[in-house]
Amino acid sequence: MADIGTVLTFRNGHRVTLVDRGADAEGAYLRLEHVLPRPGRQAGPHWHPEIAETWTVRAGRIRFRVDGTEIVAGPGDTVTAPPRAVHEFWNEAENTVMDHVIRPPLRHWAMFEFWSGLDNSGRTTASRLPRNPLALGLLWEYQDGYLAGPPVPLQRLIFGGLAALARRTGYARRLLAAADQG
Incomplete structure (x- = not known):
């Protein structure tokens, strides 16, 4: 298992950092930070039977679609996709930074x-x-x-x-x- 602080970098510059993992009153979680250097689609429409995902934008702007509702999130905004919700998102600004929490983490x-x-x-x-x-x-x-x-x-x-x-x-x-x- 990777250590906290491990950074994965894709060829397009997208960086994913393992911030934390563990369990709290809400159950097991995985906390990641994404740095998205360029605008573009990040995830096409998909859904998870068990996983809930929460994203908090720290810099930039991301357009989400969760169960057909479009949400444009900027710094300080949080968006959640509960289990079974169809979701997708696009980065709309350069150097966007967002926190990402996955519950339960399963194999993410x-x-x-x-x-x-x-x-x-x-x-x-x-x-x-x-x-x-x-x-x-x-x-x-x-x-x-x-x-x-x-x-x-x-x-x-x-x-x-x-x-x-x-x-x-x-x-x-x-x-x-x-x-x-x-």
Whole structure:
């Protein structure tokens, strides 16, 4: 498990810092800081069965859509997506900084580690999606959620099947090792 203060940097300059993890009266949590140097889409429409996410903008401006409601958040504003809420967001300003709390954390930090490893080893597209379908299946598993739109059973069949194939063939182990070095 990564140490508090660990920073992951994507090729586009997006930095994710592990600020804290633990448990309090509300349960287990993961606290991250995101620094987003350039405007652009950060997450497409998706939802999590168990995870609630809260973002507090410290600098810049982010446009969120949570269950169809659009919210433009600036410094000091907080936005929450409860479990099962479809959410997505775009950074609208340079050098945006936001705090991000995930409850329960499940595999979210591992997702960012895996994803940044893929990105930094050139295994993602310009929009940061994995180039290899097996890697896409593994990333989908780490995010503990679903894309908005496609039926859940279809996502489980396709993405879950790709992740299972990656593990059965040993590709997951090799890819994780390569991503750790990337």
